Amino acid sequence: MENENNNFNSFSFHPVLYNVIERLEFSRPTEIQQQVIPAVLKGKSVIGKSRTGSGKTHAYLLPLFNQINVSKRQVQFVITAPTRELATQIYNEVKKMIHYADKDGRWIAKLLVGGTDKQKTIEKLKEPPHIIVGTPGRILDLVKEDAVSIFSATSFVIDEADLMLDLGFIKEVDQLLVRSREDIQILAFSATIPQRLQHFFNKYLENPLHVKVDDHFSPETMEHYLIDVKHRDEADILMEISNTIQPYLAIIFTNGKDIADKLAASLQQRGLEAGIIHGGLTPRERKRVLKEIQNLKYQYIVATDLAARGIDIKGVSHIINAQLPKEEDFYIHRVGRTARAGMEGTAISLYRETDIKLIEKLEQNGLTFNYTDVKGGEWQKVKPWNERNLRNEKTTNIDKEAWKQVRKTKKVKPGYKKKMKQQQSSIKKQLAKNKYKK
Structure with missing residues (x-):
């Protein structure tokens, strides 16, 4: 007999939600869903710590949908995300669930993001929606103009809260919460919880449920390769890698937008057609590149960490770290873009002596690296950095x-x-x- 905890039936949802779950083809709740859903249904605030791809979006959407009151035409839930791409992704999921529930035209959701016609949006908000999904800046802008009121909302979601902090949008979230009711249920989800974010949570959340999902450090279907840079040019090594692999789509991560621009230019000069995604692009440019990725124009995308979580890019087969990040969590977010939904994935990282501490930490946490080099279109096995160090020590x-x-x-x-x-x-x-x- 199936364990009750591993079954959506244990949540006592309204029958219509079970139709949605069936049409979404969910067989059993993920770990974060098992812990978050009962708390949300009880009206408790939650701080959820888990990486992208853990099922957190439905961990809050399902119990919120369960509580929609159609007789009240007012804003009931506000869902905020740090980028318009992420907000659009959540909104599309909301629309899909409304459709699966056969509630088109009865459950009303609106997407509020920048880059859209503000006047048209104000017109559409004359009749308030039940659900608002959007970026904090645009929602705040419309609230200040009295185009919409969020005071009636009973729940407020802060998705990718640490990215919200990094991109400087936590101030807008703060301003929105000031304009909300005092007892609003706050559902905050974050891959990491830095000190500044903890202070913010302490200000607004009283006795929240803390949910931490200890994800498997690496998907079992992933392979992790390390290549010692050895004073070589990164672009030259990346060209060697491109002669060796045949990716469906590879994201090349860098630590900053200036480095991303330079690296993309170097690769293009060498004949590799690579797209580029980072926070310095205008919304229009970002939209254009994402469309080109969708249309399979590129096999390679040079990106910053924004693409690790702030933007959804499908079909990634390879992750290449031109520079390793400074923290373990960021390595996991990056490689988490591949090996999703049972797909196989490969992560290739160029490393320098300054990265050894991070590599040690990752290995201590159970990650297995293949130490390699790549020449003439072939992988060559090399000794790990610590084996070489031991040899030098012996000598x-x-x-x-x-x-x-x-x-x-x-x-x-x-x-x-x-x-x-x-x-x-x-x-x-x-x-x-x-x-x-x-």
Whole structure:
């Protein structure tokens, strides 16, 4: 018999929601859904820590939909996301669920993001929707203009809260919460919870449920490769990699938009057609590139961490880190763009000496790396960095030991240094021979 906790029936949803779940083809709740759904249904605030792809969107959408009151034509839920792409993605999911529930025209949702005709949006808001999905800046703008009121909302979702903080939108979220009712249920989801975000949560959330999903550190279907840069040009190594792999779509991650621009230009000069995605692009440019990716114009995209979570790019088969990130979580977000929904995935990272601490941490957390190099369109196995270090350490120790055994002469004669060096060299050879025989 199926464990009740692994079954959506344990949540006592309205029958219409079970039709939605069936049409979404969900067989059982994910770990985050098991923990978050009962709390949301009870009206409790939640701080959920989990990575992209863990099922968190439906962890809040399903219980919120369960509570829509059609007799009240007012805003009941506000869902905020840091980028218009992410907000649009959530809104499309909301529209799909409304359609699956056969509630088109009865459950009303509106998308409020920048880059759209503001006057038309104001017209459409004359009759308030039940659900608002959008970016904090545009929602705040419309609230300030009295085009919509969010005071009636009983729940407020902050999706990708740490990215919201990074992109500087937490101030707008703060302003929206100031304009909400005091007892509003807050559902915050974040892949990481830095100190500044914790302070923000402390300000608004009273005794929230903390849900932390310890994701498997790496999907089982993934392979992780490491290539030592060794003072070479990154673009040259990436061209070698491109001669070796045949990606459906590869994202090349960099640590910053200026680096991304330079790297994309270098690859284009070498004949590799690569698209580019980062926060410095205008919304129109970003929309154009995403459309070109959809139309399979590119096999390679040079990107910053915005593409790891702020933008949904489908069909990624390879992740290439031109530079490794500074923190473990960011490595996981990046590689999490591939090996999704049972697909296989490959992560290839270029590394330098400064990355060794991060590599050590990742290995301690159960990640297995293949240490390789790539030349002439072929992978070549190389020794791990720590094996080379151990070898160097052994050599240094033998050196010291050999010097200890060199006979010191009391009288210093011409050529004594040369003789001592010869003696040390001879002892060293013997010691090495004995050591490696063991």
